Amino acid sequence: MTGLLSLIEERHSERVPFDRSRVIAKEDLLQIRQAARWSPTADNMQNFEFIVVDDEKLLDEIGAIQVRLSQGFLREHCQLLSFSEEKLRHKQIGLLADMLPPWMRDLAQMDQSSGPIRLDHVMPDCPVLLIVFYDARKRAPGSDGGVLGMMSLGCVLQNMWLMADSLGLGFQALPVLSVLPVEQAVKNLLAAPGHMKVAFTVRLGHPAMSVPYLRVRGEVAEFTHWNTFGNKSTGQGAQP
Numbered sequence: 001m002t003g004l005l006s007l008i009e010e011r012h013s014e015r016v017p018f019d020r021s022r023v024i025a026k027e028d029l030l031q032i033r034q035a036a037r038w039s040p041t042a043d044n045m046q047n048f049e050f051i052v053v054d055d056e057k058l059l060d061e062i063g064a065i066q067v068r069l070s071q072g073f074l075r076e077h078c079q080l081l082s083f084s085e086e087k088l089r090h091k092q093i094g095l096l097a098d099m100l101p102p103w104m105r106d107l108a109q110m111d112q113s114s115g116p117i118r119l120d121h122v123m124p125d126c127p128v129l130l131i132v133f134y135d136a137r138k139r140a141p142g143s144d145g146g147v148l149g150m151m152s153l154g155c156v157l158q159n160m161w162l163m164a165d166s167l168g169l170g171f172q173a174l175p176v177l178s179v180l181p182v183e184q185a186v187k188n189l190l191a192a193p194g195h196m197k198v199a200f201t202v203r204l205g206h207p208a209m210s211v212p213y214l215r216v217r218g219e220v221a222e223f224t225h226w227n228t229f230g231n232k233s234t235g236q237g238a239q240p
Contacts, residue, residue, distance in 0.1 A: 007162055012213055014170030015101055017124035018205025020056075024128050028167050032130070032204075035163035041152035042140030048156055048199065051190050053129040058189065062129065063120030065185045067176055081105075088216055096214045122176055123203045130202040131177065131186070132156065137195050153199045164204065172203040 033050060041047060053059060080094035088096050097105050103121050123129070132153070140148035157173055164171040177186050178198045186198060225231055 007166060009215075011161055011165050012215060013172045014203070014205075014207050015099070015104070015172055016170075016211055017101075017208045018126040018170055018203065019208040020125050020127045020205070022127065022206040024054075024169065024204060024206075028164075028169060029128070029204075031167065032160050032163050032169075035159040036132075036156045039152070039156040039159045041155065042143065042148035045138065045140055045149070045152065047134045047138055047140075047149050047152055049133045049135075049196070051131045051133065051192070053131060053190070054127060059126070059129065060120075061189055062177075062186060063118060063123065065119045065182055066116035067119060067122070067179070067182050068116040077104075085214055088214060092216050092218045096212070099211055099213055119176065119182070123172070123174055123201075125208065126203045126205045128204045130160070130204060131190070132199045132201070133192060133196040134199045135195060136197045157200060157202075160202065164202075170203070170205050170207045174201040174203060177201040 029052065036048070036050070053062065081097045081100075082088035082091060082094055083097045085096060088094065101124065103117075134149065134153060138149070139146040140152070143149060161171050161173070176182060178200060183198045186192075187194075187196070221232060226233065
């Protein structure tokens with residue numbers, strides 16, 4: 001159990017370019033998909049399908065798709081950046097700016113007038129993309145708005161991520177391919193049926209460089225309430 005918790009604690013996003021010359025072993029790709037296969041899903045609905053993209057021409061075509069970043073995203077992104085370790089440790093949320101590639105740090109100076117950017121800025125050099133789809137016509141029983149289905153997809157993502165980390169592979173989950181009109185452009189390239197929606201996309205590969213990485217979290221006691229909201233102590237000493 002200690003080993004599992006260590007793996008969870010060490011899991012992180014690799015935002016750096018990957019080495020496209022280093023091939024990902026087919027067995028490793030299979031293990032990641034097997035981890036997804038055994039994810040818990042509501043009513044065992046297994047509401048996902050994969051497209052594994054490893055064709056270089058197709059990867060380049062996806063990378064050439066353009067996306068315009070909204071003012072809301074830019075504003076919220078900048079609010080979550082810290083430019084010193086001391087500030088990040090104090091805030092306990094967000095990211096250290098030094099962990100991000102230069103173009104992401106420069107978002108603080110960007111606005112909508114800057115025009116669209118190419119997807120290959122968002123997902124620099126990677127030998128494999130795993131694009132996870134779900135059937136928008138289906139939902140878990142009793143799940144208004146498909147909430148349980150979304151939770152199931154989150155379990156799929158977590159299983160994949162932990163398996164990739166255990167195999168020593170760099171992993172980054174990308175929501176940008178799920179946003180219109182990017183999603184439609186991706187679906188056109190991949191000949192995906194109209195009812196299938198992009199849930200999330202994974203960049204997978206061997207990092208071509210390393211950057212300092214600092215992960216922060218609030219303490220367990222800060223988000224744990226006992227029996228009633230706001231009661232963080234039973235009066236019997238510290239809680240686990």
